[in-house]
Amino acid sequence: MTSQSVRIGSLVLKNPVLTASGCFGYGLEFDDFFDVSTLGGICTKGLSLKPRDGNAPHRICETPAGMLNAIGLANVGVEAFCRDKLPILRERGVTVVANIFASSVDDFVALAERLDGESGVHAIELNISCPNVTHGGIEFGRDAKMAAQVTAAVRAATKMPVWVKMSPEAGDLVGVARACEDAGADAITAINTIRGMVIDVANMRPKLANATGGLSGPALRPIAVRMVWELAGAIKIPIVGIGGITDTRDALEFLLAGASAVQVGTASFRDPCSAQTIMHGIREFCEERGCDVTELIGKARR
Amino acid sequence: MTQSQVQLPKRQLLQTHLLRRESIGNSYHVLTFDAPGETGPLPGQFTMIRSSEWGQAPLLSRPMSYLSGGPTPSLLVKVCGEGSARLGRAEAGEPFLLLGPLGTAWRAPDPNRRQILVAGGVGIAPLLFLAKSLAGTGKRPLLLYGGRTNRDLPLSDDAAESCQVEVTTDDGSLGHRGRVTELLERTLNDQVEVYTCGPDRMMAAVANLCFAAHVPCEVSLEAPMACGYGVCLGCAVPAALGGYMYACVTGPCIEAKAVDWERTHATFGKPAAKGEPT
Numbered sequence: 001m002t003s004q005s006v007r008i009g010s011l012v013l014k015n016p017v018l019t020a021s022g023c024f025g026y027g028l029e030f031d032d033f034f035d036v037s038t039l040g041g042i043c044t045k046g047l048s049l050k051p052r053d054g055n056a057p058h059r060i061c062e063t064p065a066g067m068l069n070a071i072g073l074a075n076v077g078v079e080a081f082c083r084d085k086l087p088i089l090r091e092r093g094v095t096v097v098a099n100i101f102a103s104s105v106d107d108f109v110a111l112a113e114r115l116d117g118e119s120g121v122h123a124i125e126l127n128i129s130c131p132n133v134t135h136g137g138i139e140f141g142r143d144a145k146m147a148a149q150v151t152a153a154v155r156a157a158t159k160m161p162v163w164v165k166m167s168p169e170a171g172d173l174v175g176v177a178r179a180c181e182d183a184g185a186d187a188i189t190a191i192n193t194i195r196g197m198v199i200d201v202a203n204m205r206p207k208l209a210n211a212t213g214g215l216s217g218p219a220l221r222p223i224a225v226r227m228v229w230e231l232a233g234a235i236k237i238p239i240v241g242i243g244g245i246t247d248t249r250d251a252l253e254f255l256l257a258g259a260s261a262v263q264v265g266t267a268s269f270r271d272p273c274s275a276q277t278i279m280h281g282i283r284e285f286c287e288e289r290g291c292d293v294t295e296l297i298g299k300a301r302r
Numbered sequence: 303m304t305q306s307q308v309q310l311p312k313r314q315l316l317q318t319h320l321l322r323r324e325s326i327g328n329s330y331h332v333l334t335f336d337a338p339g340e341t342g343p344l345p346g347q348f349t350m351i352r353s354s355e356w357g358q359a360p361l362l363s364r365p366m367s368y369l370s371g372g373p374t375p376s377l378l379v380k381v382c383g384e385g386s387a388r389l390g391r392a393e394a395g396e397p398f399l400l401l402g403p404l405g406t407a408w409r410a411p412d413p414n415r416r417q418i419l420v421a422g423g424v425g426i427a428p429l430l431f432l433a434k435s436l437a438g439t440g441k442r443p444l445l446l447y448g449g450r451t452n453r454d455l456p457l458s459d460d461a462a463e464s465c466q467v468e469v470t471t472d473d474g475s476l477g478h479r480g481r482v483t484e485l486l487e488r489t490l491n492d493q494v495e496v497y498t499c500g501p502d503r504m505m506a507a508v509a510n511l512c513f514a515a516h517v518p519c520e521v522s523l524e525a526p527m528a529c530g531y532g533v534c535l536g537c538a539v540p541a542a543l544g545g546y547m548y549a550c551v552t553g554p555c556i557e558a559k560a561v562d563w564e565r566t567h568a569t570f571g572k573p574a575a576k577g578e579p580t
């Protein structure tokens with residue numbers, strides 16, 4: 001028997017496979033498919049203080065080995081999440097990472113305070129990297145000073161582990177991540193989507209109503225692996241790797257580059273059981289080699 | 303909502319293979335799959351389909367309404383882009399993944415009304431499934447079927463077995479020359495109810511006629527979909543009550559009143575819709 005559990009700061013996960021924010025709903029849409037509590041954890045759709053309708057359609061379009069999305073952080077709001085979703089997740093024993101989004105430091109703090117008392121939430125992930133909203137989001141993630149300010153403020157507002165999700169559009173990614181580490185982050189999630197665009201040639205208009213959208217899926221993967229690799233050489237806190245993971249081999253790349261855990265995003269769309277399959281695949285890989293999963297972390301660096 | 307009272311079949315990712323593909327002309331194909339022991343879909347539900355051989359591109363599965371259910375479910379596919387073109391080339395035996403049955407089914411027909419089905423092009427698929435499910439109840443719905451030309455009316459012969467069919471074409475090459483709505487207008491009264499699937503513009507026009515005549519109207523929504531089961535939030539459709547609903551879970555089958563057709567026009571009017579050649 002090999003051990004699959006990994007430690008992300010003070011939080012111990014059953015195994016290193018989580019699902020990515022925005023790609024797994026609130027974890028309650030999978031009853032027909034598999035038992036979500038077996039996963040290392042799930043990240044909720046980005047939660048804001050008030051419910052949000054999101055952007056006008058079209059919101060998504062496919063690209064070579066990827067897709068663009070401009071959902072605009074449609075979500076039920078933190079109150080409805082705590083009232084309607086969280087109790088069920090808690091009862092089922094799901095490890096929940098609450099992904100939060102706000103357009104000001106004060107609102108980030110208010111969200112963190114609201115979630116702080118909630119049993120069933122195991123960590124908070126700060127989305128300072130959403131490319132699809134006009135205020136907040138990516139502005140915080142591009143600038144080391146602003147990223148540190150949000151992180152420190154949230155850190156002071158909650159006892160829960162705080163993960164900060166990086167934007168690949170940060171000019172100085174390592175600088176932003178270090179600033180977050182110094183400000184008290186427990187982990188760095190890398191990466192969010194990178195902005196792209198598709199124009200419908202027949203209509204001579206952008207395909208998305210928002211014109212641009214975040215690129216996810218396999219097309220993003222080599223960029224994400226490179227960023228995890230760079231971060232792993234620069235920071236001490238754990239990294240949660242994400243970007244285009246569709247199978248076990250992809251997930252192993254991130255672990256070997258230095259991530260302590262991974263998140264599966266777009267892959268869940270075409271196969272709701274992707275994360276579960278990858279979780280089993282990593283265990284089998286470890287069993288074949290007779291190693292614990294922690295031995296794989298950063299192995300390609302040594 | 304009426305749909306929520308219906309017990310929907312369990313969803314699953316079915317690994318199966320293509321039993322046969324029949325080319326029925328002008329880039330339309332009927333694909334039949336092997337699904338032994340499945341409870342199968344209800345009329346109006348859809349599947350997200352991809353071939354296991356597609357790899358990373360096309361990346362996403364394609365939403366397709368069921369044309370029939372049971373142990374050998376079938377789909378009617380119109381070739382319009384990369385994914386549908388591959389479906390139109392698929393050979394018997396090719397491995398496929400079908401995620402389904404997904405979404406809402408058509409509301410159960412009212413035994414005290416005549417059913418009028420209004421189809422545009424490939425929108426015939428979920429309506430024909432509904433019509434066939436009525437066989438044995440003594441009901442024979444009226445199908446108003448519109449296409450650009452006589453080559454854009456797939457399965458119209460098949461439909462004659464379960465429906466009274468009236469056809470319209472834009473160019474007059476078959477049936478009435480003009481639009482389905484012109485035929486519909488004459489048939490609306492308080493003894494009928496309408497089910498429609500086709501291009502958004504057509505469904506909006508059908509819905510408006512029904513509103514004016516106080517006739518119940520059900521539509522099958524179409525939107526780009528990444529997941530088909532409610533987690534990506536990509537398939538937003540403007541809702542009459544404000545905000546958005548999600549075509550894959552609140553729909554595709556829903557009462558026309560629930561849709562904000564004006565905002566839908568503003569956003570969906572432009573790209574080529576189902577049944578319109580691209």
Ligand SMILES: Cc1cc2nc3c(=O)[nH]c(=O)nc-3n(C[C@H](O)[C@H](O)[C@H](O)COP(=O)(O)OP(=O)(O)OC[C@H]3O[C@@H](n4cnc5c(N)ncnc54)[C@H](O)[C@@H]3O)c2cc1C
Binds near residue numbers: 367386
């Ligand atoms: C609920 C539902 C039921 C449908 N039923 C049928 C059916 O029975 N028969 C049929 O032929 N078609 C049906 N369609 C439309 C069908 O899904 C598209 O024609 C198909 O996805 C086109 O894929 P493509 O790769 O050929 O086109 P491309 O343009 O290459 O596709 C690129 C991307 O856009 C999406 N896309 C393109 N056109 C549409 C569209 N009209 N609607 C939604 N997504 C689109 C594709 O899924 C893909 O992700 C249905 C759509 C929905 C939402």
Ligand SMILES: Cc1cc2nc3c(=O)[nH]c(=O)nc-3n(C[C@H](O)[C@H](O)[C@H](O)COP(=O)(O)O)c2cc1C
Binds near residue numbers: 069099267
């Ligand atoms: C439809 C969609 C919605 C997303 N919503 C969020 C979100 O609400 N918050 C967030 O932090 N990231 C969001 N993301 C980004 C993903 O969590 C992930 O970082 C990104 O998609 C890259 O991973 P992938 O290639 O595995 O999908 C979203 C991605 C997609 C495709």
Ligand code: FES
Binds near residue numbers: 526537548550551
């Ligand atoms: S297609 Fe993903 S939510 Fe409807």
